[in-house]
Amino acid sequence: MALIGYARVSTREQNIEAQEAALRAAGAEKVFVDHGESSRIASRPQWVACLDYMRPGDTLIIRALDRIAGTERMAIETIRELGARGIRLNSLTEPFLDIDSSTPMGEAIVGIMAVLAQLRVSTIRENTRRGIEHARAQGRVGGRPRVMTAERIEAAATLRSQGKSYSQIASALRVSISSVRRGLKEEL
Template identity: 40%
Template sequence: MEDHRMLVGYARVSKADGSQTTDLQRDALFTAGVGAERLYEDQASGKKDDRPHLAACLKALRAGDTLIVWKLDRLGRDLRHLVNTVHDLTERGIGLRVLTGQGAAIDTTTASGKLVFGIFAALAEFERELISERTVAGLTSARARGRKGGRPYKMTPAKVRLAVASMGQLDTKVGGLCKELGITRQTLYRHVSPSGELREDGRKVLKQSKSK
């Protein structure tokens, strides 16, 4: 069954990158086992959204395949696009390997690497919830101009999962995590322990979401 899985590569360069970067990406992908016929390549500026070969690459991938990129930033225009793209790969059962850069530890074809997919899924869900919360907060503020501050953010299933994944990492800064999630330290520690284990309140939030 392993023999039927394919390695697919994607490379992206801007005009400022020059041909050396192009060759570097191609060589790295070939060394990783990507065949020339399964290499997709775009040349675009950082601000340009139109990337036809990335769209073709994502469309060609099938469950069990592995997408290989040189660096994580080759795959996404920005963080939101990157998160949604990786989440989509997760849903489709497609692996992801990053060869170099800050994301070089990502290899979701391994058992330990599968945790990364869970983090991206939580990020995608958190992004959707954050947009919804900002909309609600904006409407609330518009109806009550005399009150200070907007509607307080509550702990949601996505925030709980993201907190669990983040607190389990040694380099996580609690203050920054709380600011990102829009919660206090007290709220965080009521739901998740410092080592990333679910506490009673956290289990309740996840249990309520499953019962809906």
């Protein structure tokens, strides 16, 4: 009966250390960590390794349900699969998830928790969408600043009219060839 931890972050820039430390503090003997992996993808490398590693009687410790499943359906299926294999699930932030999912009451609680986890994810997405819409209404576009300024496009057009190749223009302007092509295409 081992305590196994699983931690995940969606982007490579996010820090996983706090999740991993919390899992170890909760007694996880081994922690599997996925970096830059979406919870909507079931075949995350370390998640698959974690599932392969666990045996009946083990307990999987997670920080929150959204670490292992990105949708309500995935959460229910995952928890059912774990229960069928005799593996308990323990969430550090959702202590009521430490239940026996093989009973009717346990299965009902799992379903409710999956719905709440999906609500949380959907709320975050909706708030992000609203924020982007508001920023656009204020004239902010977001994203990476454009490399091909009006001056660079003008210089690229001049160099192109002199017979220079896209590669030569890109080198001269210190931008990528695709930026040159896009900039010149927009000018037309």
